[in-house]
Amino acid sequence: MVKKLPKVDAVIVGSGWAGGIAAAELTKAGHKVVILERGRDKKHEDFMGTKDELRYSKRYDLMQDLNKETITSRNSLDKKALPVRDNSKARLGNHTGGAGVHWNGMSFRWLPYDFEIYSKTVERYGKEKIPKESTMQDWGITYDELEPYYDKYEKTAGISGEENPIGPPRSDKYPNPPLKETPTIRLFKKATTDLGYHPYHMPSANLSQAYVNPDGEKLNGCVYCAFCEEYGCDFGAKADPIGTVLATARKTGNLELRNGANVTRVGHDGKRATGLVYTDTMTGEEFEQPADIVVLAGFVFTNTKLLLVSKIGTPYNPKTGQGIIGKNFTGHFNNLSTYIGARGFFENKKFNNFMGTGALGATIDDFSGDNEDHSNLKFLHGYEVHYGQLGTRPIANNQVPEGTPAWGKEFKKQSLKYANRNLFITAQSGFLPNKETYMDLDPTYKDSLGNPLLRVTVKYAEQDRERAKAGVARCAEIMKEMGADTMNVDVVEDDVEFDHKFYTDHFFGGAIMGESPENSAVNTYSQMWEMENLFVVGGSSFPHNSNYNPTGTIGAFAYRAAEGMNKYLKDGGLLTQSELKENA
C-alpha cells in the first residue's frame, strides 16, 4: 500500500550538485521543494577529523553501499553481464551532497567543439571522418549560449583558476585566484612551456582564499592537507552542495531534504509525471510524493534506471539503433581514458608528495577536443595532459620502477625509496559514443528491493584506443623533459577492452539532450520531450564525454535546467519551443 503525501511544487531525486542547484533556484523563487535522498544526513561536522586513508579510500565509507544496489557490466553485446560487487570498482556517490562531497574539485569548462561536435567535425574534415560505429551528435546548444551558466556555477562554487591561454572566451574572470604553485607544478609548467605548449593551473573548487559566494555562503581557503578526493573537506574549503546550494535552499524555509528515501519509480499517467514513489529505508514503507514538477537529479545510473523501470520514453536497442533511453553511455575509463600516462622516478630529487589538494596541478589544452588538426590522426577528440598534486597517501603510494617485484625485500626497499621520488602525469581523453555502448535493465540480477539492476555495456572503438595511445606518448615526452631518470609508461594494448571499473565516477548518457525528440530524450533545459513536467538533470544528459572532468559542465547545465523549471512552473509548455517563439 503506497501512502500518498501532500503535494509540493517540485520533488527532486538526489542532493548532489544537480539536485542542490535545482533546489536552491526553485526555493529562492518561492517554490516548495522536497529532495529525496536515499543516503544518510551529512553535515560538515561529519568530515572533521576525516584524514583516514583506510576508512575512506580503501573501505569507501562515503560511497554507495553496493550491498543494496549496484550495476552489472559487460564489454560486448554477446556476453552475460556480471555484477560490480565491490566498491574498489565503483565509487558512486551517496548521502547528502552526493559525489559533490568527495570530489577532487577539478572544475573545467568544456569546449565550443564539444557542444557542436558533429557539425564542427563535418565542417573541418567532412562526413567521412566520422567512424561508422559513432553516434555522436550536436547537443542543441552552443558554448556561447551556455557561458552565462558556467559563470554562475563558478561564482557559486568560488572556483579558483588561472586564465587558460588557449581557452574559450569568458564573460568574467574566475572568482578567485589560482591555488599555490609548488615546485613540481613549476617543473611541469617549465617542461611543457619549453616544448611549446600552454600550461595553466587547473580550475579548482578547493578555494585559494576565503570567499563569500553570491548567495552569501562562506567558504574557507584550502590548507593543502591532502585528504580531498574520497573525503569530505575537514575545513570547509572545498565547494560542495552542503555548504553552498543546499544551505542556500534551506535558508529560504522552502526546502525539505528527506534522507533515507530510496526512490524506486516515477509516478505518471503517460503524459505527465505525477510524483515520485519511494521506500523509506528505515521502515520499508512505500510513499508517493506528488508534485507539479518532478526532477531526476541522481547519478547517470539512477536517472536511467528510473526512466526504464517507470517505462518513460523508448528504451534504446543496440541492434536496431532505435529508441533513446540508455543510449550514448560514455565515460572516463581506468585503462583507457585517465589514470594512464607516464610515471617518472628521480634519483636525486625528493618531492613533498604527501602535501596537496584535489585539484592542485597544471594542465595543457594543446591537444584537447579539436585543438590539434586531426586530419592525419586516426581519432577524433583529444586529451588534456595534467600533473596533479592531490597528495599521496601511504597505503596506495607504493610506486616502483618496472621490473621491481610486487612484494618482498626488494619491493619494500624500492617502494620506500621512491615514495617521495616519483611523479605521475596523466592524459585524460574524451570518449565518443558508439552504437554498442549503452545501458538497459539486467535480465538476471536484482537490487535489495527486488527491482532489476541496471546493466552497462561498454565497447571500446579503434579510435578510442588510438586517442589513448597518443595521450600516453605525450605524457612520456613531457615526463622526459621534466628530467625523470627512469619512467614507467603505460601501454595501451591494441585489443584492450573495458575492465568493468566504474572508478572515475565520470559517466554520462542515458537521457541525452539534443535539438529535437528525434535524437534526444531531453532538450537543453533537461526537460523530457515527451513528459514536459519531468526534468532529468546531470551527466545523464551529456551526449558524449569530453577530455575534462565534468562537474563544471554539470553545474552549468543544472543552472540552465533550474531556470527552465522556474519558467515552466510559471508558464508551462516545452521550454525550447517558447524560446524559439521569443526569438522569432
Next chain:
Amino acid sequence: MSDNNYKNTASGEQQKQQDMSRRKFLKNSGLVAGGLVGGSLFGGLLTNSFDSKKEQKMEKHKDTLIDVQEAMQFFTRHQDFLVLMAATEQIYPEDEHGPGAIKLGVPYYIDKQLAGRWGINGRDYRHGPFTAVLDESDQSAGPAGEQSILDRGDIFIQGLRKLDEESQKRFGTTFDKAEEEQQIQILQDFDDDKVKMNGLAASEFFALLIQSTLEGAYSDPLYGGNRNMEGWKMKEFPGAQTSYAGYIDQDEFIKLEPVSLRDYQGH
C-alpha cells in the same frame, strides 16, 4: 629490535616532541594569522589541537593500550595465525629501514579486519549467481575473488591452510617453520597461479594478502597495525597533519613527526 622498544617510544618524550612540532607547524603554516571565515569548523579544530587537558588524558591512555588489545577475534586456530605471521613478514620483511609486518602488528590488523564487516563482504553485492571461473577478457576485472561466493574470511582460512599444505607436501614441515627461500617459493607459486584453490584462483587470494599487508603496515594505528606509526616513519609520511599551507610552495623536502588520528581528533 624487540617489541618493547616500540612501546617505549610511544610514551611521554615522543608525545611531547610531536606536540611541539605541531605547534611550530601551525605557526609556520600561517593558519593562526586568520584570513578565514565560517569559524565554527576551523575553531573546533584549533580548540581540539590546543586543549592541553585533553592531550594529557590521551598520553596516559597510550601507555596501557597495546598488548591487551591483541588477541584473536577472527581466527580460531593458532596455526592459521602462525602462517599468517610468516606470510605477511615475507611480503613486508623487517630490514635495515625498520620493522616488518609482524612488528608492525599486521597479523592482528588482518585478524581484526576479518572479524568486521569487511571480512564478511558487508558492503558488497552478494546475490547470485556467482562465478568462480571468469571469461578470459574479464580476468583483469576485479579485486581478489570478486565474483566468488567465498567471503574474505573464507578466502583467508582456505588460503593460509593451503600454504601450510603446500609446505608439508614439498618440504615436510608447516609453512611457518619452512626456510625463508622455501616460503618465498611457495608464495611465488600462489602469485603465479601454480597452486590450485577451491572457488577462486590462488593469485586472487595472494593479491588480497598483499593488499591487506600493506593496509596493516600503513593505515592509521587505530586499526591495530602500523604500530607506533613506524610504517609511516619509514615512508616519511607525516599522517593526519592539519595543514601544509606554510610549506607546500617550498623547494626543500619537509620532514615532520607523524600525527595519528588519535592525536589529530584530540578527544
